[in-house]
Amino acid sequence: xxxxxxxxxxxxxxxxxxxxxxxxxxxxxxxxxxxxxxxxxxxxxxxxxxxxxxxxxxxxxxxxxxxxxxxxxxxxxxxxxxxxxxxxxxxxxxxxxxxxxxxxxxxxxxxxx
Amino acid sequence: xxxxxxxxxxxxxxxxxxxxxxxxxxxxxxxxxxxxxxxxxxxxxxxxxxxxxxxxxxxxxxxxxxxxxxxxxxxxxxxxxxxxxxxxxxxxxxxxxxxxxxxxxxxxxxxxxxxxxxxx
Numbered sequence: 001x002x003x004x005x006x007x008x009x010x011x012x013x014x015x016x017x018x019x020x021x022x023x024x025x026x027x028x029x030x031x032x033x034x035x036x037x038x039x040x041x042x043x044x045x046x047x048x049x050x051x052x053x054x055x056x057x058x059x060x061x062x063x064x065x066x067x068x069x070x071x072x073x074x075x076x077x078x079x080x081x082x083x084x085x086x087x088x089x090x091x092x093x094x095x096x097x098x099x100x101x102x103x104x105x106x107x108x109x110x111x112x113x
Numbered sequence: 114x115x116x117x118x119x120x121x122x123x124x125x126x127x128x129x130x131x132x133x134x135x136x137x138x139x140x141x142x143x144x145x146x147x148x149x150x151x152x153x154x155x156x157x158x159x160x161x162x163x164x165x166x167x168x169x170x171x172x173x174x175x176x177x178x179x180x181x182x183x184x185x186x187x188x189x190x191x192x193x194x195x196x197x198x199x200x201x202x203x204x205x206x207x208x209x210x211x212x213x214x215x216x217x218x219x220x221x222x223x224x225x226x227x228x229x230x231x232x233x
Contacts, residue, residue: 004155032220036224042226043117043204043224043225043226043227044156044204044206044224045224046221046222046223049221089155089156091155093220099144099208099220100146100158100161100169101146101148101156101158101222102158103155103156103157104155105153105154105155106153106154106155
């Protein structure tokens with residue numbers, strides 16, 4: 001079946017530190033891959049996405065590269081800010097089918113000044 | 114452009130009571146999704162509508178949960194009777210739907226703020 005595994009949180013960093021949140025997936029074919037972010041008290045927002053192997057999604061300084069050989073889609077940011085504190089979800093949408101999203105459990109990030 | 118609207122934002126009920134949630138998707142979005150997000154977990158799809166037809170309800174506990182989208186716009190999700198384990202945030206999302214353009218970008222989902230349900 002389809003599944004997503006994210007690194008366990010919570011993650012606590014100081015401002016301007018480098019961020020990596022690991023995400024690996026299991027799926028048949030070529031799923032689309034996503035990172036969603038949930039800020040405190042708000043709904044889920046799409047952060048970035050990649051729809052085919054070797055694509056790099058990027059937004060707001062965050063990046064993730066679709067690696068089919070390692071079935072990974074790790075989220076990175078070179079210098080985090082306090083405003084990046086949120087819960088980050090990795091997700092996949094199976095190739096074909098209904099395009100539903102399968103989410104990981106989420107990783108809570110706290111950035112301290 | 115208005116986003117996905119949901120109401121109520123919060124609801125507290127006792128077990129065995131019934132509850133209903135409402136969702137209004139982004140105008141023009143043919144596909145509507147209901148997800149359940151239990152504390153500490155990622156959202157799990159309950160049901161997906163394409164216009165007013167059900168595409169996927171394989172993870173909907175049909176003995177107590179029901180959902181409808183009668184006119185292909187608004188949707189309601191009902192739980193009757195509620196159990197303690199139904200305590201969660203219920204998220205509604207919408208997308209243009211592949212039937213409109215057929216491209217994968219048309220599947221991008223936009224989420225509402227959610228309804229936080231507490232069953233006591």
